[in-house]
């Protein structure tokens with residue numbers, strides 16, 4: 251039941267050698283990055299949430315204590331652990347302890363529910379599941395109880411807060427004893443998987459993205475350079491801590507990499523964020539477009555002083571040029587667009603770029619070693635400036651998902667490029683504009699929904715004969731989801747009942763369709779497939795008719 255690196259497609263030897271030779275892959279582990287800061291900046295603040303303020307020294311000590319506790323519990327090198335935590339300091343103590351042990355955290359989101367978590371635990375054969383007792387009214391201990399009953403291999407549930415019948419994380423902060431495990435711990439291999447990110451997905455089930463210490467740290471390092479992070483940087487993290495954007499672009503790991511300070515917030519309201527910006531003198535923040543719109547609105551008449559904020563990163567979904575234009579005048583800071591993906595490639599607009607580029611493009615690949623091409627349906631390069639699918643490979647873009655050979659055969663080309671499913675246009679100066687998507691996914695304000703996954707869940711209802719999930723325009727979210735449903739004759743059913751059905755089955759809330767329309771047939775394409783484009787178009791028309 252141990253994690254096997256052979257289940258993760260790796261870079262061909264020649265490319266791996268090159269990435270090491272030119273110094274992209276430094277042979278350092280994530281755990282060592284924190285150790286270095288604890289030695290160099292022990293009293294510098296690293297992590298803040300509310301009254302809980304950790305210096306690098308405190309942070310590092312907590313990690314070492316947890317290494318002992320996890321080890322005593324039997325969590326070892328190559329064990330997988332599903333981590334589902336809100337924005338709290340302990341998330342980082344947990345992850346770094348796992349990194350140092352060579353155990354592999356799966357980066358679950360607080361919004362995930364029974365269907366997702368059960369799948370994560372089963373598929374990765376996780377040994378432990380780590381949660382906070384309650385968060386925004388949801389009882390994670392009850393969820394853990396259900397998961398534990400269904401997943402035989404899951405040995406431990408570890409809880410922050412009221413642990414009930416499970417193991418309390420607070421009992422796992424252990425001081426050294428005579429034979430300290432830390433003295434004999436073997437160092438994780440930097441070219442091995444450090445963590446599993448969860449892909450937004452396009453198929454029935456989410457895919458796992460294996461990121462190595464080497465490749466992830468390279469992506470973090472280049473991001474800190476592009477974003478000009480330093481030990482004076484103060485980063486506000488209101489996105490979920492586990493998301494790839496807030497973790498690595500440059501995110502919290504980028505801040506630790508340079509010895510800066512992370513300010514966490516649990517709620518995403520502009521009021522909370524603005525008061526923290528003033529109080530902690532935040533210099534950089536990362537947001538998805540819908541939250542940015544809320545900030546822009548709230549900033550027009552706020553009493554808070556936001557003048558410390560230098561950079562606002564916006565990414566995860568397309569940010570409209572109209573909103574982008576307002577960032578500088580309204581918030582008084584520089585806008586940086588970020589077009590990234592948990593599979594690897596990250597594009598940024600540079601802080602030195604012209605206003606025109608910052609507003610109208612989604613940036614350019616951050617590394618000189620990123621290879622990109624824009625192709626047509628036959629995988630042939632399109633003419634310069636024309637729209638096509640973006641494909642990419644490079645020193646921090648994965649070569650395949652974990653244990654998914656069949657899917658990998660489709661998602662990666664023979665020469666190792668990842669097919670992003672994003673439709674882009676390359677400008678003359680080498681910047682990317684995201685214009686659409688060919689993958690069957692809905693981007694709900696940065697939260698990704700695989701249409702097929704939700705369709706399968708709806709098909710499980712006995713009254714549902716067929717279903718198609720498509721994106722519909724939404725003023726705030728950019729896109730929301732609409733399910734077109736064909737019911738079995740004589741089995742009419744209400745939209746509300748179907749939504750409740752999905753919720754009770756345990757599907758994450760953001761995947762539950764925002765709208766359900768009952769129809770008798772679907773429009774079909776020439777080859778007889780459901781014509782989703784026609785379905786999307788009919789939603790746009792209704793929106794206009796209203």
Ligand code: J2J
Pocket residue numbers: 449450494495496498499564565566567568569587588589590591592593596612670672684687693696698
């Ligand atoms: C349009 N679409 C975008 C953008 C992502 C940094 C930033 C974001 C992510 C992320 C990330 C977009 N405009 N600016 O991991 O490190 C859509 C694309 C892309 C998909 C990836 C990071 N920024 N997207 O969003 O794995 O469709 O990563 O392929 O969640 O989000 O989603 P995800």
